[in-house]
Amino acid sequence: MTVDGGERTQWVYQGTGVPRPGSVEDLPVPPPWRQFDGGPLVEPPQEDAGEARRRLGSVPEQVPFGSDDEQIAVINAALYLRRPLLVTGRPGTGKSSLAYRIARELCLGRVLRWSITSRSTLKQGLYEYDAIGRVQAAAARQAVGLSQEVPSEPGVEDFLSLGPLGTALLPYEHPRVLLIDEMDKSDVDLPNDLLNVFEDGEFTIPELLRVRRTNSVVTVRTDDPYREAVVTNGVVRARAFPIVVITSNGERAFPAAFLRRCLRLRLQEPTTDELAAMVAAHFPGAMRSQLRNLINDFQNRSERERGLAADQLLNAVHLVTSGTWNAAHVDRDPAWQLLLDTLWQNLSD
CATH class of the missing domain: 3.40.50.300 (P-loop containing nucleotide triphosphate hydrolases)
Known part of the structure; x- marks a missing residue:
């Protein structure tokens, strides 16, 4: 430097x-x-x-x-x-x-x-060296080479x-x-x-x-x-x-x-802005405003439970952005909230 x-x-x-x-x-x-x-x-x-x-x-x-x-x-x-x-x-x-x-x-x-x-x-x-494979190959070549003059010893390489x-x-x-x-x-x-x-x-x-x-x-x-x-x-x-x-x-x-x-x-826990940047990198066409609440919810739960990984957030984002759930209404969908409990299960449990 x-x-x-x-x-x-x-x-x-x-x-x-x-x-x-x-x-x-x-x-x-x-x-x-x-x-x-x-x-x-x-x-x-x-x-x-x-x-x-x-x-x-x-x-x-x-x-x-x-x-x-x-x-x-x-x-x-x-x-x-x-x-x-x-x-x-x-x-x-x-x-x-x-x-x-x-x-x-x-x-x-x-x-x-x-x-x-x-x-x-x-x-x-x-x-890695496959010694057994070399012995087997040598035996096979020797059997053929008795009549065809094929070299009986394969190269170590x-x-x-x-x-x-x-x-x-x-x-x-x-x-x-x-x-x-x-x-x-x-x-x-x-x-x-x-x-x-x-x-x-x-x-x-x-x-x-x-x-x-x-x-x-x-x-x-x-x-x-x-x-x-x-x-x-x-x-x-x-x-x-x-x-x-x-x-x-x-x-x-x-x-x-x-x-x-x-x-x-x-490495410390990612901040909300860092999580948002990660989501943007993996889902460049996604509507950031629609996903902000999801990211905030993940961050709050991660801080509370101290056992979540960033790829658990990506799983949820994919389900939302793939059209399986409407991103604008997931907050009011009980089935979605139950699914989040599974997707965001504490890894320490």
Whole structure:
């Protein structure tokens, strides 16, 4: 971040949600300890427009969540320091959507997503190798090859594919955006297992390392649909460390060593104006005046019960805007009020 006359320059990420082609070029050089030298460069895919639209709606005039100065400052600090961003908050506050907003605004292409479960391991995030499938294929080829001289040993690359974390660590010119969703669901060891990868910006694939003398350059599948990348000598090494957004619902604490390597951001409950902006993004043709009462009712109930998520509001808005109910008369419809009790049921119950 440059300083001129005591005032900071414009942040790279401004929180508008509006694509700004070329803005990523303004990212300053990372600290020396966060610089990596992987290569050759890999071409990233374009944005998955359908997924971004499902997550964010149409390009909004105002970003639905996280546009206040404090949050923008923390997000930019994570970008400048090339450190993972640990985002906490109650379900429905827009934690996962943040990764898509960053990717959309900075035009960084498709978001890589790693959804965490209690069975998730570091290796699954980096790559997967189907050893059993390779043995079966080798046996099948050998049976055919006895008479037709077909090679009996299939290549290891046919049975290996990079996971979302492994794909994010490929040598791109600009950082990819990686969403590690719901880290608090993971096994207790996973946060510590990630530490070396986060520090080193690289990892080794033993299955490729073993064949490097005869096949040092291997093309493998990535987590991006229908895309491949070259791995040399069994090592995947980043050029630009990815923008890692890690979400947590706060259901468990993380080790101090893991927290030290992250910048932490807590998302607060969305305001009425932020909810209205979110509705406008997902329903750009809707009559805002007709939906204002619905948004206010949702906000009042959410403040009272402290257990509602923003997508519960979107469900109600869709029913109103789809013509199932007349938006002008829902306040006086007993059936609608009963349905709202179901749609807006407290998630903590």
